[in-house]
Amino acid sequence: MLLRPGHRMRGLELVDTQAGGDVSRIVIGGVSQIPGGSALEKMRYLEQEGDGLRRLLLNEPYGDPAMSIDLIVEPQHPEAQAGYIIMEAMGYPLYSGSNTICTATAVLETGIVEMQEGLQELVLESPAGLARITARNVDGRVQSVTTQGEPAYVAARDLHIELPTYGPVSYDVVWSGAFYALVDAEKVGFALVRDEEIAMTAFADEFVRTVRPEFVEVHPDLGDVGPLPFVHFCGPLEPIDGEGFRSRSATYVHPGVICRSPTGTGTSARLARMYEQGRIHEGQWLDTISPRESTFRGTVLGPARVGVHDALHSHITGRAWILAHSQILVDLDDPLVDESDLEHLLG
Numbered sequence: 001m002l003l004r005p006g007h008r009m010r011g012l013e014l015v016d017t018q019a020g021g022d023v024s025r026i027v028i029g030g031v032s033q034i035p036g037g038s039a040l041e042k043m044r045y046l047e048q049e050g051d052g053l054r055r056l057l058l059n060e061p062y063g064d065p066a067m068s069i070d071l072i073v074e075p076q077h078p079e080a081q082a083g084y085i086i087m088e089a090m091g092y093p094l095y096s097g098s099n100t101i102c103t104a105t106a107v108l109e110t111g112i113v114e115m116q117e118g119l120q121e122l123v124l125e126s127p128a129g130l131a132r133i134t135a136r137n138v139d140g141r142v143q144s145v146t147t148q149g150e151p152a153y154v155a156a157r158d159l160h161i162e163l164p165t166y167g168p169v170s171y172d173v174v175w176s177g178a179f180y181a182l183v184d185a186e187k188v189g190f191a192l193v194r195d196e197e198i199a200m201t202a203f204a205d206e207f208v209r210t211v212r213p214e215f216v217e218v219h220p221d222l223g224d225v226g227p228l229p230f231v232h233f234c235g236p237l238e239p240i241d242g243e244g245f246r247s248r249s250a251t252y253v254h255p256g257v258i259c260r261s262p263t264g265t266g267t268s269a270r271l272a273r274m275y276e277q278g279r280i281h282e283g284q285w286l287d288t289i290s291p292r293e294s295t296f297r298g299t300v301l302g303p304a305r306v307g308v309h310d311a312l313h314s315h316i317t318g319r320a321w322i323l324a325h326s327q328i329l330v331d332l333d334d335p336l337v338d339e340s341d342l343e344h345l346l347g
Contacts, residue, residue: 008331008332008333008339008343009329009330009331009332010030010329010330010331010332010342010346010347011029011030011327011328011329011330012027012029012030012031012057012327012328012330012346013027013028013029013030013326013327014026014027014028014324014325014326014327014328015028015106015110015322015324015325016322016323016324016325016326017102017105017106017320017321017322017323018102018260018320018321018323019098019101019102019105019261019318019319019320019321020098020259020260020261020262020263020290020292020294020295020296020318021259021260021261021290021292021294022066022067022068022098022259022260022261022263023064023066023067023068023323024067024068024069024070024098024099024102024103024320025057025063025067025068025069025070026070026072026102026103026106027057027069027070027071027072028072028106028110028112030327030346030347031053031071031345031346031347032344032345032346032347033074034046034050034071034073034085034345037076038076038077038083038125038127039073039075039076039083039084039085039125039126039127040094040127040128040222041076042073042083042085042127043085043092043094043127046071046085046087046092047091047092049341050341050342050344050345051341052338052339052340052341052342052345053069053071053087053342053345053346054069054087054091054092055338056330056337056338056342057069057087058087058088058089060336061336062328062330065089065256065257066089066257066260068086068087068088068096068098068099068102069086069087069088070084070085070086070087070099070102070103070106071084071085071087072084072103072107072112073085075124075125076125077123077125077130079123079130080123080124080125080130081107081113081122081123081124082103082107082112082113082124082125083124083125083126084099084100084103084124084125084126085127086099086126086127088253088257089253089254089255089256089257090229090230090253090254090255091226091229092127093177093178093229093265094126094127094128094150094177094178094222094225095126095127095128095129095131095149095150095176095177095178095265096177096178096263096264096265097147097149097177097263097264097265097267097268097296097316097318098259098261098263098264098296098318098320100124100126100131100133100145100147100149100264101145101147101264101316101318101319101320102320103124104122104124104131104133104135104142104145104147104320105135105142105145105319105320105321105322106320106322107122107124108120108122108135108137108142109140109141109142109322110325115135115137115140115142116137117137117138117139117140118136118137118138119134119135119136119137120134120135120136120137121133121134122134122135126149128149128150128177128222129149129150131147131148131149132147132148133145133146133147133148134146142319142320143319144317144318144319145317145318145319145320146315146316146317147264147315147316147317148301148313148314148315148316149176149177149264149265149268149316150176150177150306151304151305151306151311151312151313152174152175152176152177152265152268152269152271152272152311152312152314153174153175153272153304153306153309153310153311153312154172154173154174154272154273154276154309155173155174155175155179155217155309156172156173156215156217157172158170158172159171159172159173159215161207161210161211161214162210163203163206163207163210164206164210165206166188166203166206166207169183169187169188169207170183170184170187171183171207171211172273173215173217173228174269174270174272174273175217175219175269175306175309176265176266176268176269176272177265177268178225178229178230178265179215179217179225179228179229179230180230180231180232180251180265180266180269181207181208181211181215181228181230181231181232182232182234182269182270182273183207183231183232183233183234184234185233185234185235185248185249185250186235186236188203188233190203190233190250191235191248192233192235192248192249192250192289192290192291193248193291194291194292196291197250197258197291200233200250200252200258200291201252201256201257201258204231204233204252204254204258205252205254205255205256207231208228208229208231208252208254208255211228212227212228215228219306219307220306220307220308220309221306221307228254229253229254230251230252230253230254230265230266231251231252231254232249232250232251232252232263232266232269232270233249233250233251233252234247234249234270235247235248235249235289236248237274237279237286240287243284243285244284244285244286244287245274245280245284245285245286245287246286246287246289247270247286247287247288247289248288248289248290248291249262249263249266249267249270249288249289249290250262250290250291251263251266251290258291259290260290260292260294261290261292261294261296261318262288262289262290262294262295262296263288263290263296264296264298264316264318266288267286267288267296267297267298267314267316268298268312268314268316270286270288270298271286271298271300271312271314272311272312272314274286275300275312276310276312280300281300282300282301282302283299283300284299284300285297285298285299285300286298295318296316296317296318297316297317297318298314298315298316298317299314299315299316299317300312300314301313301314301315330342330346332346
């Protein structure tokens, strides 16, 4: 369908991908240049002046709140080949492992950055900073993506909350691109299997709503990053050959979403806490397994520093698959489209 001058019809070019079962919709065309220099500045502009794009693509009839959106933007940092802004049901996370894996795959397989056979280094600018990526490419396909994002650190330990329905719960809070509350799954009665997803959602929804008024944390470099958005359920650790560990896990995104993947930032958060506790060391790895049985691998690199906090550098490795390459049409006269802050964004 041709978009004629004067019509209030707009087109968006999309690449739908999935990593570990989580769908990331990559927007590669149709959005006007976003004001701001860095990916963080562009993200802040969308958050304050252009949130209609996130709502449009995550809600019916165009999308689903369980999806994520990644908007490709011009980077500011000279090392970066592309920038991206992440949009989810909870708002605008500064970094995400699964979204980075999906974005890197889409950038390479669509030719936004020319693909090289074998191992290829790629740098993407996220709102949290640079994501340094190694892609393994075979016969024109991205077979795996290993990404190093922002260092993770334990922000608060041994916290306690009394939930109206579930009673007392202990948790830690870790920064790994967003603030995560880490909860021992066995202690709250979950085996982290698919049949428990509805029950886990109900528990985590009540947990987040109860904790948010009490927990206020500011990132040393990024400042106010909003209210607590994530809960990560941690299963028991199983040692593997003295080299690493395996553990079931589940991540809740507020409001109302249990991730299909074990999530990259959730895995990084667990590594940071394990490293601080002396339970994992440089070169060792952790395979996290989601309720949908998908797996990411997190590998310990070494110590870092974030403000006054001891932190951890780590790698997350996974694979993404392209599901669709499409154009969607947005009629700004459609009553189901909130065009109030969309018209100036859609070229």
